[in-house]
Amino acid sequence: MTVYAPSTAYTADAADLSGFLRTEADGAHLDLLVRGATCAACIAKIEDGIEALAGVAHARLNLTTGRLSVAWAPSADRADPNAVVAALHQLGYGCAPFDPEEAEGQIDREGRKLAVALGVAGFGVGNVMMFSVPAWSSLFGQEMGEHSRTAMYWMSALIGAPCVIFAAQTFFTSAWRSLRAGHANMDVPISLGLILTLTVSFSETLQGGRHAYFDAAASLTFLLLIGRYLDHQLRAKARSAARALMVLQAPTAQRLDAEGHARGIPAREVKPGDRLVIAPGDRVPVDGIVESGLSELDVALVTGESRPLFAGPGVRIWAGALNLSGRLILRADTGADASTLAETARLMEAGAQSKSRYVRLADKAAAIYVPVVHSLAAASLVGALMVGLSFRDAVMRAVCVLIVTCPCALGLAVPAVQIAASGRLFRAGVLVKSGAALERLAEVNHVVFDKTGVLTSGRPHLVAFDPSALQSAAQLARASRHPLSRALAEVAGPGPAGDAVHEAPGMGVEGRVDGVPARLGRAAYVGIEGVGGAETELWFRRQGEAAVRFVFADDLRTDAAETVAALQRRGIGVSILSGDLPGAVRRAAEGVGVVDWRAELHPAEKVAAIEALQAKGLKVLMVGDGVNDAAALAKANASMAPGLASEISQSAADLVFTSDRLVSVATAMEVARSAKARALENFAFSALYNLIAAPAALVGLVNPIVAAIAMSGSSLVVSLNALRIFARSRR
Amino acid sequence: MNIIFVLVPIAIMMALLGLIGFFWTFRSGQYEDPKGDAMRILDDHKRDGP
Numbered sequence: 001m002t003v004y005a006p007s008t009a010y011t012a013d014a015a016d017l018s019g020f021l022r023t024e025a026d027g028a029h030l031d032l033l034v035r036g037a038t039c040a041a042c043i044a045k046i047e048d049g050i051e052a053l054a055g056v057a058h059a060r061l062n063l064t065t066g067r068l069s070v071a072w073a074p075s076a077d078r079a080d081p082n083a084v085v086a087a088l089h090q091l092g093y094g095c096a097p098f099d100p101e102e103a104e105g106q107i108d109r110e111g112r113k114l115a116v117a118l119g120v121a122g123f124g125v126g127n128v129m130m131f132s133v134p135a136w137s138s139l140f141g142q143e144m145g146e147h148s149r150t151a152m153y154w155m156s157a158l159i160g161a162p163c164v165i166f167a168a169q170t171f172f173t174s175a176w177r178s179l180r181a182g183h184a185n186m187d188v189p190i191s192l193g194l195i196l197t198l199t200v201s202f203s204e205t206l207q208g209g210r211h212a213y214f215d216a217a218a219s220l221t222f223l224l225l226i227g228r229y230l231d232h233q234l235r236a237k238a239r240s241a242a243r244a245l246m247v248l249q250a251p252t253a254q255r256l257d258a259e260g261h262a263r264g265i266p267a268r269e270v271k272p273g274d275r276l277v278i279a280p281g282d283r284v285p286v287d288g289i290v291e292s293g294l295s296e297l298d299v300a301l302v303t304g305e306s307r308p309l310f311a312g313p314g315v316r317i318w319a320g321a322l323n324l325s326g327r328l329i330l331r332a333d334t335g336a337d338a339s340t341l342a343e344t345a346r347l348m349e350a351g352a353q354s355k356s357r358y359v360r361l362a363d364k365a366a367a368i369y370v371p372v373v374h375s376l377a378a379a380s381l382v383g384a385l386m387v388g389l390s391f392r393d394a395v396m397r398a399v400c401v402l403i404v405t406c407p408c409a410l411g412l413a414v415p416a417v418q419i420a421a422s423g424r425l426f427r428a429g430v431l432v433k434s435g436a437a438l439e440r441l442a443e444v445n446h447v448v449f450d451k452t453g454v455l456t457s458g459r460p461h462l463v464a465f466d467p468s469a470l471q472s473a474a475q476l477a478r479a480s481r482h483p484l485s486r487a488l489a490e491v492a493g494p495g496p497a498g499d500a501v502h503e504a505p506g507m508g509v510e511g512r513v514d515g516v517p518a519r520l521g522r523a524a525y526v527g528i529e530g531v532g533g534a535e536t537e538l539w540f541r542r543q544g545e546a547a548v549r550f551v552f553a554d555d556l557r558t559d560a561a562e563t564v565a566a567l568q569r570r571g572i573g574v575s576i577l578s579g580d581l582p583g584a585v586r587r588a589a590e591g592v593g594v595v596d597w598r599a600e601l602h603p604a605e606k607v608a609a610i611e612a613l614q615a616k617g618l619k620v621l622m623v624g625d626g627v628n629d630a631a632a633l634a635k636a637n638a639s640m641a642p643g644l645a646s647e648i649s650q651s652a653a654d655l656v657f658t659s660d661r662l663v664s665v666a667t668a669m670e671v672a673r674s675a676k677a678r679a680l681e682n683f684a685f686s687a688l689y690n691l692i693a694a695p696a697a698l699v700g701l702v703n704p705i706v707a708a709i710a711m712s713g714s715s716l717v718v719s720l721n722a723l724r725i726f727a728r729s730r731r
Numbered sequence: 732m733n734i735i736f737v738l739v740p741i742a743i744m745m746a747l748l749g750l751i752g753f754f755w756t757f758r759s760g761q762y763e764d765p766k767g768d769a770m771r772i773l774d775d776h777k778r779d780g781p
Contacts, residue, residue: 039770040771040773043770116754116757127742127743130742
């Protein structure tokens with residue numbers, strides 16, 4: 001994947017994006033995901049800047065999704081997407097291409113259908129009330145007579161029935177689908193309740209009776225649709241965020257053609273034998289062997305190892321590694337679908353399957369609820385006939401049971417809680433990708449951390465050095481963008497850079513410090529045998545002097561120890577599974593106070609370690625960031641990834657914490673647990689409500705006004721209870 | 732009492748207007764980019780609306 005972040009130099013080497021251009025009858029189109037746009041000035045700057053480019057007819061930035069749509073005039077002779085990227089970069093914004101196929105499928109059809117249904121149901125419920133309120137008054141012996149009441153009922157039928165039939169399509173189709181599959185979901189009692197309510201209300205109105213429930217049917221549909229809409233919004237938001245994180249940043253590769261020109265193509269089109277250019281700052285798109293060039297690769301996301309890997313001709317490198325210093329030509333030896341990355345994706349899928357067997361709370365409730373309520377209604381019909389009521393009255397009683405027990409509160413209970421919980425987590429910088437993930441997270445009692453990039457910041461930090469040489473070495477380090485040089489320069493603070501500095505990719509930097517030639521880099525580069533070993537090091541040598549050694553280590557995050565302690569205080573077990581070398585892992589484990597750690601693990605071994613924990617009956621939360629963690633993330637009961645993680649890990653994880661704080665892990669677990677408690681309270685309340693309402697309906701105490709008050713009242717109670725998740729966070 | 736047969740259709744007409752209004756806002760894409768639209772209002776020179 002190529003992201004032209006402002007910090008990366010935009011060079012002629014950058015990928016050519018013409019492969020992402022869509023040509024339509026009205027000209028060429030390009031969709032880009034723009035990073036860093038947040039304000040009114042950004043919109044003006046970007047849209048004006050792009051529209052000023054030759055041939056561009058229209059540019060529009062959607063600030064909510066970050067999507068910039070650029071359209072070229074049909075008359076434009078040539079659409080140049082690279083000019084757009086260059087212009088954006090010059091304005092100070094990073095961007096990545098949208099996958100054209102994904103961009104096409106952006107329109108959220110289901111959400112639109114739900115919103116329209118919600119509008120119609122809202123219209124219905126508001127207007128039916130106009131007739132219901134006068135009709136209710138007739139129930140208390142006010143002056144309205146039987147005929148006026150029937151007239152009122154007819155008018156509410158005229159508005160209510162079409163609205164309900166139109167708006168409740170979602171429930172009917174879902175119920176029908178589930179019945180055909182041979183089981184009953186929550187939509188079955190809802191649909192049955194609505195249909196029976198309408199039928200009975202029509203028959204009552206025809207006979208001039210009192211039991212017409214058009215208003216109840218309309219308000220029920222409206223309230224249930226609110227729950228459904230909230231649920232959909234949550235999923236849509238998570239989906240689009242997840243897309244923005246990975247799928248839309250279509251991974252690109254730069255293929256060299258026969259004449260030696262680099263051309264940007266989607267990574268999935270890479271074939272074995274293709275020659276690819278890997279510019280500094282790019283990720284390697286597929287596995288392959290280096291043909292020419294020298295560089296160092298950051299493989300932290302691939303293997304978990306914090307030390308950069310040296311790459312030269314003949315060295316085999318893996319998809320997902322980040323090129324740090326030099327330009328490389330790579331000969332792909334696998335296609336994109338056979339690379340290590342694709343292998344990981346397959347491991348991930350296998351893990352995800354075991355996760356999909358998880359039964360959601362609401363479905364568990366429906367499994368109990370549906371048979372109980374339906375047999376209760378059937379029993380009340382039989383009972384009423386046995387005590388000698390007329391058939392009409394007996395049916396009325398049974399239908400009343402179905403109406404008042406219609407799972408209105410249940411339908412709202414879980415979505416309301418999940419919306420509130422994910423809203424609160426969003427504020428804390430945690431993105432929840434699905435409601436089921438929160439439920440799984442609430443059950444977790446063991447947390448497994450990856451080391452590099454999770455417990456540690458993933459950046460090298462200077463730990464041992466000779467202070468007298470620091471300032472001289474820093475003069476060379478300031479001229480280089482290598483992570484080790486940057487870490488050195490950071491410690492030295494601002495100061496002058498050396499003269500005539502030249503960087504030898506993969507080796508080091510050379511230049512003049514205070515007039516004396518000097519070198520900073522690998523041991524071999526300064527002309528000595530490295531003492532090396534497990535440590536990350538950099539050597540500095542001035543001509544005619546002895547070499548000086550700088551040692552680097554990957555720092556622990558400042559809140560890592562605090563997070564681990566907070567988890568352990570709550571009785572949650574913590575372990576570390578890392579792909580890095582034992583020495584580095586032990587140092588990190590001791591730093592945060594974890595006894596159970598393992599090092600040098602392959603992705604499959606991480607999965608096995610998690611399976612072993614699960615076999616002991618533990619519910620495991622995996623927190624990881626690398627490509628090597630993706631399979632483990634998918635296998636664990638719940639998973640989290642930091643916002644800087646590899647795309648594949650972010651797509652495997654249930655939650656992504658975008659803030660730089662590891663404490664988010666503890667916060668997320670706390671919110672998930674409180675959400676589960678609220679959901680269970682809501683279920684308990686619904687059960688209690690049904691325990692009172694069902695017998696009342698059985699003995700015939702329910703009339704239209706009681707039904708209306710009881711149903712909206714119970715929905716209100718569950719929604720307010722869900723909001724308590726927010727109340728707690730403010731205290 | 733007969734006045735109700737005049738008032739009721741008027742009331743329903745007004746409610747229908749509201750419903751049609753809602754559909755119109757929906758179709759014209761006014762919910763596509765709430766964040767951007769909130770910002771665009773601060774921009775002085777004329778740019779296309781939501």
